Amino acid sequence: MKKIGVIGCGNIAETYFRSQEYFNNINFICCADINESVAKKCADQYSIKYQTVEELLNNDEVEIVLNITIPQAHYNVTKKTLLSGKHSYCEKPLSITFDQGKELVDLAKKNKLYLGNAPDTFLGGGGQLSRKFIDEGKIGNVILGQFIFGFPGVETFHHNPDSWYQEGGGPVRDMGPYFFTMLVHLLGPAKNVRGRGIKIKDHRVIEKGPRKNEKINVETPTSYMASLEFHNGTIIQFLLSFDIINHQQNHMELYGTKGSIIVPDPNMFGGPVMISNDQGGLWKEYSTEEMFIGKTNIFNHSGRSNEASKQSNYRGVGLSEMIKAIENKKINRCNGELALHVLDIIESIINASKNANQIDLRTTCLKPIPLTEEEISLIIK
Ligand SMILES: NC(=O)c1ccc[n+]([C@@H]2O[C@H](COP(=O)([O-])OP(=O)(O)OC[C@H]3O[C@@H](n4cnc5c(N)ncnc54)[C@H](O)[C@@H]3O)[C@@H](O)[C@H]2O)c1
Structure with missing residues (x-):
């Protein structure tokens, strides 16, 4: 079981929160969004802690950040996550440009952190x-x-x-x-x-x-x-x-x-x-x-x-599989x-x-x- 902070509380958040019902190692503990009201509403709905994006990234309890912001924000949020020493799992696509995506892959490798990315449907x-x-x-x-x-x-x-x-x-x-x-x-x-x-x-x-x-x-x-x-x-x-x-x-x-x-x-x-x-x-x-x-x-x-x-919708299996890979020091499939x-x-x-x-x-x-x-x-x- 890993403690996960969610950044981005829009449309797809509900699907990810549901993944806790299917998988035994996903534990969302806090959430953030640039839109304070949607993050507060989400925190309320799932009885977890509301934090600002910066607070969440500085929260020592958080081991993995689930980035479900819009694609145009994926790069920035994932980069900040990796720089704060946390593993990242992000919705698709990795980023909107190849160069930014490559930078994230290199940064994760350099900082010895896991970088996971949807889709996990395969x-x-x-x-x-x-x-x-x-x-x-x-x-x-x-x-x-x-x-x-x-x-x-x-x-x-x-x-x-x-x-x-x-x-x-x-x-x-x-x-x-x-x-x-x-x-x-x-x-x-x-x-x-x-x-x-x-x-x-x-x-x-x-x-x-x-x-x-x-x-x-x-x-x-x-x-x-x-x-x-x-x-x-x-x-x-x-x-x-x-x-x-x-x-x-x-x-x-x-x-x-x-x-x-x-x-x-x-x-x-x-x-x-x-x-x-x-x-x-x-x-x-x-x-x-x-x-x-x-x-x-x-x-x-x-x-x-x-x-x-x-x-059949089991979005979140890629995140769950990444948690298992972290524990067993293996390569995650959605890497x-x-x-x-x-x-x-x-x-x-x-x-x-x-x-x-x-x-x-x-x-x-x-x-x-x-x-x-x-x-x-x-x-x-
Ligand atoms: N909606 C779907 O059916 C669906 C399905 C599968 C995957 N996805 C993927 O999930 C991701 C999110 O989609 P969505 O439909 O939930 O989008 P959305 O627009 O409903 O929600 C995105 C949320 O991210 C927040 N956000 C944007 N920039 C941010 C930043 N820099 N920092 C913090 N928060 C920020 C927005 O305020 C918003 O609340 C996308 O990558 C999308 O491709 C969506």
Whole structure:
């Protein structure tokens, strides 16, 4: 069990506080936010201590800081955390620029501190079962694939969607991490990217909350079509968009020399995984309901295209796994090198889309080691 301070008390905070119910080593003791009132409300709601950001960073009791601020603030908050001698676990992406992300990875290494980063969804039943089948050769060598994330935009549900449309926002930074991290987990590191991006509207209108009907500026492309080549030779094409009203495609399909696999939603933790080995043949369904973090625990619909109403959300497993890694002096799965490689992919896609060229990636990383049910049994309640 580690004592954790939370910085950033917005939309996703509730999901992380819920992780204490699932995992046995997460213990939030205080929270802070630049917005004092939301931090005080959060402290009240979860019966923990309210502190200013500086007080929390100077609190000797806090061993790990969970940084769930907006992406544009990730770098500053993580840097201050590492400089204050505490381990950091941050929401995705690691930072909004590669250079800043690299600085954080180097700083953590220099100060001998753990740097953990979401997404941790690839640790779920869907990601782990897909990995097992691919490693077993059930579809042969993976050669091609595609994925899609498309919905009409964050303003449809989020009360403060501004940062998603400002410089440093956009769908590649927001949703790309789930898909890229899943692919690196399944296929190993990527080699190069090509892309194109487009901004459809100059303004968006907030649809929910106290600022309903308020217009916000759009400063970033909101749809990207791009492709990735992996070191193992696989080529993946994809669409990431805040401009799609509805669609009916699978989240992710990979095609191998002996068959095809439908990988379940990389933004969530469950299944099922589908496999077919015959042209035009049936798809065999493999459930994840018997897996510790594959079983359904959410029963309401988010309203997003292609997102099941019943699903598995165990956000926080990456933090819990990092705590176990600290105790056992092992490398955490959601580590800085993986997050930096994903950030490299993100920034390179955005740049390749601006300049209509192919960009070779600067980084590589280790393929994460599969997370066994036995290991999960040690951290789950
Ligand atoms: N909302 C979701 O569904 C969702 C899902 C998964 C991941 N995430 C990720 O979680 C993070 C937070 O998302 P959110 O939806 O909760 O955002 P949000 O805007 O609702 O909340 C962010 C909070 O961070 C605070 N903040 C901003 N800069 C700060 C700083 N420098 N110091 C201290 N506090 C600061 C803001 O005041 C706000 O309360 C993002 O990285 C996002 O990508 C969000």
